[in-house]
Amino acid sequence: MDAGLVGIFVTVAIAHFLALLSPGPDFVIVVKSAVKNKGRKALGVAFGIASANAVYIGLCLIGVGSILAASVSVMIALKIIGGLFLVYLAVQAIRAKKCNYSNIDVVEEGVSIQTTFLKEFVTGFLSGILNPKNLLFYLSLFTVVLNNEVGFMFKLGLGIWMTVVVFVWDAAIIFLLSAPKVRREFTRVAYYIDKVTGVMLGLLGLTIVKSALVRQ
16 A cells, blocks of 8 residues: 555544544434443444445445535435434433333343334434435545545445444444443433433434525
8 A cells, every 4th residue: 555545544534533523413322322221232323323324435435425415405305304303312312201211221021122223223324324414524535535546445445444433433432331330320310311312412403404494
C-alpha cells in the first residue's frame, strides 16, 4: 500500500471515529437497549446499526447513494419517517411503567421476555437506515476523500472496516454497561435513564420532522 492510500485510510478512519463519538439517535438507542436488556439481546441493536451503515456504504460504493442524496423527496421522506420512528420509540419509553425495571437482571421462569435479539436488531437497523445523516456522511467520504482515482477494492476494504468499527464501538458500549458492577448501578436508575433517553429521542425525532417540513 503506497503512502497516498495510507494517508487516505488514516483520514477516513479518523473522520469516521470522530463521527461515532458524536452522540446521535443511534448512540441513545444503544445506551437505552444496554441499560434495559441483557448484553446478548442488546447486541442486536449493534448488529442492526452496523448493518444499516453497511447498506449505505454499499449504496455509495455502487453510486446509488449520490442519486438518493440528490433526490429532495427521498431525503424529506427519510427525515419524516426516521423522525416519526424516533418519536415512536420515545413514546414507548415514556409510557413504560416503573415496575418493568425492577430486578431487570433477573429473568424468572414463566415470565415473558419483552424483547428479543431480532427485535433489537430491527430497532437498530431502522434507526440507522432512517437517519439521512448516515447516508450523507458516507456520501461525503466517498465523493470528497474516496474519489474516482481510488480503486474499488480499496473502497470496499474501507467500507468493511467502517462497518466493523461501528459494530465494535456499539458493542463496547453495550458490554461496558452490561458489566455486573456497572449494571447494578444502572439498574437502580434504569427507569429514569430510559425516560431521559426517551425524551431525547422524542426531541430529536420532532426536530428531524420539523426540519423536513420547514422550507430552508
